[in-house]
Amino acid sequence: MSVEFIKTDEDLPPVAVVERPKWTPAKIVLWVAIAIIAAIGWIMVAFVRGEDLSASWFVAAAVGSYLIAFRFYARFVEAKVCRPDPRRATPAELKDNGRDFTPTDRRVLFGHHFAAISGAGPLVGPVLAAQMGYLPGTLWIIFGVIFAGAVQDFMVLYFSMRRNGRSLGQMARDELGKVGGIIASIGILLIMVILIAVLGIVIINALAESPWGVFSIAMTIPIAVLMGVYMRYIRPGKVVETSVIGVFLLVVAIIAGGWVHENPFWSEVFHLEKTTLAWCLMIYGFFAAVLPVWILLAPRDYLSTFMKIGTILLLAVGIVIVNPTVQMPAVTEFASNTDGPAFAGALFPFLFITIACGALSGFHALISSGTTPKLIEKESQARLIGYGGMLMESFVAIMALVAAVCLDKGLYFAMNAAEPLTGGTAQGAADFINNQLGMTGVQTSPEFLENQAVLVGEESIVSRTGGAPTLAMGMAQILGNVFGGQAMMSFWYHFAVMFEALFILTTIDAGTRVARFMLGDAIGNFVPRFRDPSWNVGAWITTAVMVGAWGSILLMGVTDPLGGINTLFPLFGISNQLLAAIALAVVFALVCKMGLAKWAWIPGIPLAWDLAVTMTASWQKIFSSDPKLGYWAQHFAYRDALAAGETSLGTTEGAAAMQAVVRNTFIQGTLSIVFAVIVLMVVVMALWAAYKSITAKGPLPTTEEPFQPSRMFAPKGLIMTSAEKQVKEQWDALEPAAVQRTGQA
Numbered sequence: 001m002s003v004e005f006i007k008t009d010e011d012l013p014p015v016a017v018v019e020r021p022k023w024t025p026a027k028i029v030l031w032v033a034i035a036i037i038a039a040i041g042w043i044m045v046a047f048v049r050g051e052d053l054s055a056s057w058f059v060a061a062a063v064g065s066y067l068i069a070f071r072f073y074a075r076f077v078e079a080k081v082c083r084p085d086p087r088r089a090t091p092a093e094l095k096d097n098g099r100d101f102t103p104t105d106r107r108v109l110f111g112h113h114f115a116a117i118s119g120a121g122p123l124v125g126p127v128l129a130a131q132m133g134y135l136p137g138t139l140w141i142i143f144g145v146i147f148a149g150a151v152q153d154f155m156v157l158y159f160s161m162r163r164n165g166r167s168l169g170q171m172a173r174d175e176l177g178k179v180g181g182i183i184a185s186i187g188i189l190l191i192m193v194i195l196i197a198v199l200g201i202v203i204i205n206a207l208a209e210s211p212w213g214v215f216s217i218a219m220t221i222p223i224a225v226l227m228g229v230y231m232r233y234i235r236p237g238k239v240v241e242t243s244v245i246g247v248f249l250l251v252v253a254i255i256a257g258g259w260v261h262e263n264p265f266w267s268e269v270f271h272l273e274k275t276t277l278a279w280c281l282m283i284y285g286f287f288a289a290v291l292p293v294w295i296l297l298a299p300r301d302y303l304s305t306f307m308k309i310g311t312i313l314l315l316a317v318g319i320v321i322v323n324p325t326v327q328m329p330a331v332t333e334f335a336s337n338t339d340g341p342a343f344a345g346a347l348f349p350f351l352f353i354t355i356a357c358g359a360l361s362g363f364h365a366l367i368s369s370g371t372t373p374k375l376i377e378k379e380s381q382a383r384l385i386g387y388g389g390m391l392m393e394s395f396v397a398i399m400a401l402v403a404a405v406c407l408d409k410g411l412y413f414a415m416n417a418a419e420p421l422t423g424g425t426a427q428g429a430a431d432f433i434n435n436q437l438g439m440t441g442v443q444t445s446p447e448f449l450e451n452q453a454v455l456v457g458e459e460s461i462v463s464r465t466g467g468a469p470t471l472a473m474g475m476a477q478i479l480g481n482v483f484g485g486q487a488m489m490s491f492w493y494h495f496a497v498m499f500e501a502l503f504i505l506t507t508i509d510a511g512t513r514v515a516r517f518m519l520g521d522a523i524g525n526f527v528p529r530f531r532d533p534s535w536n537v538g539a540w541i542t543t544a545v546m547v548g549a550w551g552s553i554l555l556m557g558v559t560d561p562l563g564g565i566n567t568l569f570p571l572f573g574i575s576n577q578l579l580a581a582i583a584l585a586v587v588f589a590l591v592c593k594m595g596l597a598k599w600a601w602i603p604g605i606p607l608a609w610d611l612a613v614t615m616t617a618s619w620q621k622i623f624s625s626d627p628k629l630g631y632w633a634q635h636f637a638y639r640d641a642l643a644a645g646e647t648s649l650g651t652t653e654g655a656a657a658m659q660a661v662v663r664n665t666f667i668q669g670t671l672s673i674v675f676a677v678i679v680l681m682v683v684v685m686a687l688w689a690a691y692k693s694i695t696a697k698g699p700l701p702t703t704e705e706p707f708q709p710s711r712m713f714a715p716k717g718l719i720m721t722s723a724e725k726q727v728k729e730q731w732d733a734l735e736p737a738a739v740q741r742t743g744q745a
Contacts, residue, residue: 038064
């Protein structure tokens with residue numbers, strides 16, 4: 001291995017270590033073994049049929065594929081396009097203000113980034129898509145992340161770093177022109193409203209009327225504040241020590257949640273209705289977005305990451321130990337028709353928008369151009385955080401899919417069919433599944449469904465839509481077989497609910513903060529003061545506007561007569577993937593403007609696929625004559641029924657409920673049109689910018705900031721190498737005043 005020590009100042013220690021490892025026989029054998037394990041896993045998942053498929057093969061196929069992708073394809077993208085410079089200072093170092101810009105330990109930042117991007121999508125999407133069978137979702141989750149999702153996250157993070165952490169909307173304005181930038185910014189902000197609102201609906205569906213979950217989630221807020229203060233003032237830099245304290249307190253909060261659940265008084269206190277939780281979520285989102293990042297956002301996300309990664313790894317180990325048999329077939333009848341009870345629509349295009357996070361998610365581009373580029377210490381860490389963080393989220397999605405397809409099929413459909421179909425009762429769910437579902441070989445009984453509810457300590461598990469309760473049930477059954485049996489299923493179920501709520505809540509707080517940055521950038525084009533994220537008045541105004549926007553959609557969703565998640569999640573998926581199209585279009589244009597058009601296929605291929613999926617889905621949601629699929633068809637059906645004096649239609653009872661459907665479908669249908677038109681306009685402008693770049697002689701100018709040398713050291717990976725440890729010791733021994741003096745010289 002060759003080692004190069006990078007210096008930018010002869011009076012200071014090296015600012016980076018560049019290590020070039022060489023291939024050895026042992027390394028070759030290791031990677032061949034990984035490839036063989038992954039290949040066997042894929043053979044079993046993709047080609048073996050019958051009732052004896054072990055869920056362990058999903059773990060083998062996924063982990064092997066991720067390792068190969070991170071080692072080879074991510075490095076290829078890094079070498080050909082991103083080309084990080086170890087000498088270059090990042091925005092966190094140059095603009096450190098202790099609030100929004102601050103160099104953050106790569107372990108903490110990996111935790112923050114992973115927690116921020118891993119919201120409801122990798123949990124909800126795969127669970128809902130399981131109605132089509134296990135194979136389509138598995139293929140999209142793994143290959144989608146390798147060639148699309150992780151590439152987008154990595155490249156957006158890199159380009160934003162090179163532009164002082166500018167938001168995606170501002171980068172679009174800078175690189176595509178004023179008109180393109182304004183259109184993109186409007187589209188991104190509107191899409192953000194939908195994304196955050198739907199994430200809120202998922203967490204509310206999981207926590208509503210669950211004192212255990214509400215208490216445990218509430219306790220993570222003071223724990224995170226304690227961690228932030230401890231790490232900044234009491235024991236600066238003691239990441240491991242702070243982590244141990246935080247994880248210990250988190251476990252205590254989970255156990256105490258069980259006590260709260262059993263206590264009549266406290267159970268009543270934390271027994272909250274959906275609308276109450278919606279207001280609590282809005283208040284939390286406001287404060288999380290305006291407080292300094294080190295107080296709540298970063299430590300809370302870091303704390304959540306321990307919970308998230310630890311739980312997913314525990315689930316993976318549980319799957320290997322229990323070795324459950326997959327119950328769902330590879331492909332079901334719902335892959336080829338529009339009658340699925342969890343969501344309407346055929347496999348193409350709706351599977352690919354239902355599974356967004358975990359494969360390709362535009363929301364991630366907002367984090368990669370929002371909080372993360374303002375906190376990253378070194379450009380060389382971008383592959384780990386951007387590409388690696390997305391691979392970890394994809395693994396979450398695979399585990400969610402496995403947990404869902406290993407459930408009894410009758411139980412799965414009872415939990416995921418909307419309440420209007422089941423009546424919200426065990427008897428109604430059994431009648432629907434046995435007589436109306438339309439899937440061969442699926443039967444259940446009210447006694448079985450009631451018994452499953454008792455096992456997990458719930459009054460009912462029927463029509464617990466949104467994906468989170470289904471995943472919790474799957475995790476409870478798998479982990480209960482490893483630790484404690486049926487007697488522990490209630491604990492594991494509520495543990496999983498809290499785990500999922502943590503996932504989603506960290507995305508809501510980070511998303512609101514990013515939305516604040518984006519709105520500030522947009523207004524800053526007319527009122528420059530708003531561009532300063534440290535200006536308190538501007539931060540409060542922009543945060544209040546964005547919270548009010550997504551909060552109103554959230555309240556609409558939790559009171560939707562048709563079930564907010566069932567009608568809004570398709571729009572969530574479409575808008576999320578349309579946002580990915582904007583991000584990939586901007587990246588595509590930038591790659592061409594850099595004079596690297598021969599590598600433009602790296603973002604170009606996923607952009608073309610994403611457009612095919614989202615435009616087809618948008619067309620069907622706008623123009624389909626099937627009321628179960630098309631927003632406008634549903635809108636006109638309910639409007640005409642009201643005009644005829646009817647007070648019920650289908651499963652909707654009462655004129656007020658029907659009027660709510662008319663209002664909601666009008667909003668959803670209008671947004672579907674607006675989103676599609678905006679994205680097409682942005683893509684056309686990006687293609688025009690790329691064409692001008694290709695036909696020009698040499699690279700075109702971009703808005704990349706000038707090079708400034710770094711004056712700090714940070715390791716490249718999660719674990720320091722021996723050479724990095726030596727350099728770290730040199731910096732630790734250096735007096736801070738010496739660094740300041742050399743900087744002033």
